Amino acid sequence: MYVHKDYPYPVNPLTKSYGYYSQGEMNSVCRASCGEAELMSLPVHVALQGRELWDKFNTIGTEMLITKTGRRMFPSCRVTVMGLNPKVKYVLMMDMVPFDNNKYKWNRDHWEVNGKSEPHLPNRFFIHPDSPALGERWMQYPISFHKLKLTNNTLNSKGLVVLHSMHKYQPRLHIVQAPDPCGGHSGGYLRFTFPEAAFIAVTSYQNQEITKLKIDNNPFAKGFRDNGLSRKRFRDKDMCQRSVSGQQQNRTQNHQASLLDTDDEEDEQVSSSVESSGALCLPDMKAASLPVSNPFLSVFISCGGAGLACGQEGLSQSTISHQSPHILNSKNRDSRRPDDNLQYMCASLPQAHIPRTPMPQQQTCHPDTQTPAVHQNYSAQAKLHQSLRLPPKLSRMQLPESVFTSLDSNPKPLSDIFNTIQARVVAKDLQINPQHEQMASGSHREAKAQIFPAVQDCGAAFCTEQDTGHTTEWPVFNGNPGQSSTEPRSVAFSQLGEYAGESAAGK
DNA sequence: TCTCCTCCCACGTTTGAACGGG
DNA sequence: ACCCGTTCAAACGTGGGAGGAG
Numbered sequence: 001m002y003v004h005k006d007y008p009y010p011v012n013p014l015t016k017s018y019g020y021y022s023q024g025e026m027n028s029v030c031r032a033s034c035g036e037a038e039l040m041s042l043p044v045h046v047a048l049q050g051r052e053l054w055d056k057f058n059t060i061g062t063e064m065l066i067t068k069t070g071r072r073m074f075p076s077c078r079v080t081v082m083g084l085n086p087k088v089k090y091v092l093m094m095d096m097v098p099f100d101n102n103k104y105k106w107n108r109d110h111w112e113v114n115g116k117s118e119p120h121l122p123n124r125f126f127i128h129p130d131s132p133a134l135g136e137r138w139m140q141y142p143i144s145f146h147k148l149k150l151t152n153n154t155l156n157s158k159g160l161v162v163l164h165s166m167h168k169y170q171p172r173l174h175i176v177q178a179p180d181p182c183g184g185h186s187g188g189y190l191r192f193t194f195p196e197a198a199f200i201a202v203t204s205y206q207n208q209e210i211t212k213l214k215i216d217n218n219p220f221a222k223g224f225r226d227n228g229l230s231r232k233r234f235r236d237k238d239m240c241q242r243s244v245s246g247q248q249q250n251r252t253q254n255h256q257a258s259l260l261d262t263d264d265e266e267d268e269q270v271s272s273s274v275e276s277s278g279a280l281c282l283p284d285m286k287a288a289s290l291p292v293s294n295p296f297l298s299v300f301i302s303c304g305g306a307g308l309a310c311g312q313e314g315l316s317q318s319t320i321s322h323q324s325p326h327i328l329n330s331k332n333r334d335s336r337r338p339d340d341n342l343q344y345m346c347a348s349l350p351q352a353h354i355p356r357t358p359m360p361q362q363q364t365c366h367p368d369t370q371t372p373a374v375h376q377n378y379s380a381q382a383k384l385h386q387s388l389r390l391p392p393k394l395s396r397m398q399l400p401e402s403v404f405t406s407l408d409s410n411p412k413p414l415s416d417i418f419n420t421i422q423a424r425v426v427a428k429d430l431q432i433n434p435q436h437e438q439m440a441s442g443s444h445r446e447a448k449a450q451i452f453p454a455v456q457d458c459g460a461a462f463c464t465e466q467d468t469g470h471t472t473e474w475p476v477f478n479g480n481p482g483q484s485s486t487e488p489r490s491v492a493f494s495q496l497g498e499y500a501g502e503s504a505a506g507k
Numbered sequence: 508t509c510t511c512c513t514c515c516c517a518c519g520t521t522t523g524a525a526c527g528g529g
Numbered sequence: 530a531c532c533c534g535t536t537c538a539a540a541c542g543t544g545g546g547a548g549g550a551g
Contacts, residue, residue, distance in 0.1 A: 065544085068513075072542070105510080152512090165511075203512050204545085211544070220542045223518035 040188045044083040046173060048194050049142050050075050053217060055196065060209045061111055062199035064169075070149030070160040074218045077145040077171050077197060084135030084175075091131040091176040092138060094145050095123045096161050099168035099198045106206035117167050121154060124161045125174070145171075150201065163201040170198040 048054065053075045054062075065071045077094060084090060098120050105114035126148040130137065151160040163169055170193055177188040205211045215224040 074543090215544070218543070220520060221518090221544060222520080224544055 040190070042083050042085060044081065044175065044190055046175075046192045047080045047082075048197060049078040049080060051196070056213060057210065058196050058198070060213065061207055062197070063202045063205055063207060063210045064150055064199040065205065066150045066152045066163055066165060066201045066203060068151060068153045068156075070151045070153075070156065070158065072146060072149055073199075074214055075197075077148065077173075077194070078142050079145075079173060079192075080142050081138045081175070084139055085177075086134060086136035086139065088135050088177060089132040090135055090138060091174075092128040092143060093125040093131065093174045093176070094128070094148060095125045095172050095174070096150070096163055096169040097123075097172045097193065099170045099195070102168065103164075104166050104168060104200055109207075111200060111206075114166065118164050121162045121164070124159070126159065126161055152201070152203065165201050165203050168198055168200045170195055 057075065064073055081092075098117060101117050102113045103115050103117045104111045126145060128143060128145065129147070130143075149158075149160045150163055152163060152165050153160070154162050156162065173192040173194070175190040175192075205214075215221040
């Protein structure tokens with residue numbers, strides 16, 4: 001993990017956006033040497049949407065409720081991705097990583113360190129329901145992870161992300177690329193963290209300012225807004241608070257009012273400044289250059305050449321046009337209300353022109369500070385993406401059905417995703433190459449049956465990274481990554497074993 | 508006594524089935 | 530039979546409060 005060592009660099013002077021580049025990522029030599037994965041050679045840029053809101057929370061100290069049954073995040077993680085290959089499939093997933101090694105406690109009006117953190121729980125990944133999908137789909141609309149749920153229940157089996165209460169975390173986005181059977185690419189793997197989206201997991205809100213901010217911004221909490229004061233318990237509490245701490249509350253409300261006064265501008269600011277805050281490209285070359293150690297890549301590899309053979313019939317691609325994003329969004333723009341004509345421009349920074357001077361995180365970039373070459377490139381990129389007009393909200397009235405179905409579906413356990421992928425791969429493979437049928441145990445049914453043990457077998461080894469003292473477990477194959485696609489894989493995910501069990505049980 | 512957690516509540520939003528009209 | 534729009538109840542998501550555990 002690399003978060004704290006990242007330097008925020010301006011990315012696009014035209015859109016006043018900026019991104020994070022790790023020092024490792026800056027090493028173009030290293031990067032060039034790892035060119036086996038196409039994803040790693042792309043100027044991928046990820047931007048966190050809703051930056052204004054995140055900043056508001058971050059200023060106060062973001063808290064996220066965790067419950068036994070799972071609680072959604074608010075604000076939820078919503079990102080735009082640029083720079084992917086439009087015709088290559090990717091899996092996007094998100095998890096939470098410790099922000100530091102501390103445990104916190106709320107002391108009257110501020111958070112303070114309360115000893116060392118507890119051992120980090122094995123990562124649970126929330127896979128975007130649309131995965132896998134072509135790059136053009138990921139780049140077409142902001143990618144919402146609003147269905148991601150946080151819990152403190154380590155025994156949950158519903159694909160929730162398990163966290164420790166009173167610990168600080170930050171979201172981490174994973175982009176996993178399917179291998180290219182023609183080019184021999186083994187795929188790639190990128191990770192992006194969002195330090196500005198860091199939060200402290202709590203079982204009940206500690207900071208009242210956070211509570212108010214959430215109530216004022218979360219539509220689900222409308223019942224707790226001002227009109228909610230008519231409710232009895234709110235009336236009582238309100239009366240009590242007014243008599244006890246009127247002055248202090250006024251101060252707080254003034255502060256919050258000043259924050260909320262900007263709400264109306266939020267969407268426009270989001271659109272104009274791109275909220276770029278993701279780490280750009282791969283910072284962790286160790287993980288990236290070892291695709292075999294990547295569980296997701298491993299599964300794709302196990303799919304062999306057929307992995308992309310089924311690319312045109314992805315889980316949710318059927319209704320997505322293969323037109324360029326430019327054309328697609330131009331078309332969408334016409335059907336949108338003028339008020340929604342908000343521009344979301346992302347820039348993919350040419351690696352050769354990455355500035356080397358660290359800049360303050362919140363500093364906006366002035367065009368004059370860029371070299372002409374960089375500026376020129378930005379201009380070209382920005383012009384290319386200038387037509388990316390996206391609605392401030394993913395309205396059902398404005399998006400294709402495929403987007404709705406994917407967003408609406410429940411989070412899928414990792415094993416489900418891979419089993420689905422592999423099942424499709426095998427089915428497709430059998431359809432195209434009937435001779436493979438014999439190799440796959442003679443029947444379609446048996447071929448599919450081979451898939452499930454692949455994720456149930458827990459005999460895999462794990463490589464660990466301990467960059468921050470916490471352990472992230474990465475399953476590794478028990479064999480040669482170059483094995484044929486028909487050979488069952490020993491892919492195991494310790495943190496997902498129960499999911500695999502569910503899949504095998506037909507859930 | 509304090510901190511943290513769990514459960515339940517009331518309220519608003521979202522979803523999808525049911526229904527009727529064209 | 531099919532499509533489309535409307536209605537409405539259930540499910541879901543939300544923070545607050547009471548009360549319990551340590």
